[in-house]
Amino acid sequence: MSEHLSEQAGDQGTASQEVMSRVNRRKVREGIVTSDAMDKTVVVKVVERVRHRRYAKTVQRTKRLHVHDESNQAKKGDRVRVAETRPLSKLKRWRLMEILERAR
Numbered sequence: 001m002s003e004h005l006s007e008q009a010g011d012q013g014t015a016s017q018e019v020m021s022r023v024n025r026r027k028v029r030e031g032i033v034t035s036d037a038m039d040k041t042v043v044v045k046v047v048e049r050v051r052h053r054r055y056a057k058t059v060q061r062t063k064r065l066h067v068h069d070e071s072n073q074a075k076k077g078d079r080v081r082v083a084e085t086r087p088l089s090k091l092k093r094w095r096l097m098e099i100l101e102r103a104r
Contacts, residue, residue, distance in 0.1 A: 026084040030100065031065065033078045041092060042067050042074045044082055066091040077103025 031046035048061045066089075067074075067082050074080055079101040082094045 028081060028083050028097070029065070029094075030079065030081050033074050033076050033080060033103075034064070036069075036072070036074060036076050040069055040072060041089075042069045042080075042096070044080060044094070046082075065094045067094045067096050068092050069096045074099055075103055 029044075029046045031044040033042050034045045035043040044065045044067050046063045046065055048063065049058050050061060051057070052059050065082060067080070068085070068088050074096060078099050080099050081097045083097050084093060085095045087093055088095070
């Protein structure tokens with residue numbers, strides 16, 4: 001009987017590991033659309049604040065991400081949320097998740 005219980009406990013351990021391996025590890029970022037001139041693509045400026053390793057001062061780093069926008073709904077100045085995805089073209093590795101705030 002104790003063997004049967006240990007087998008069940010072992011199965012639960014692998015099941016929990018399997019669930020952990022399916023956790024979504026894709027990055028999600030928020031930024032401002034700086035260009036919408038291309039078809040189905042927008043350029044999003046993402047600002048990251050990090051502490052300088054030596055001087056411990058907060059420094060802003062800016063990245064320009066090329067984002068896939070299937071329906072061309074994002075416009076310049078919109079605040080958007082983007083998610084990492086498989087390579088869609090030479091530069092596009094992100095897709096538009098949602099528009100958080102429209103430009104005024």
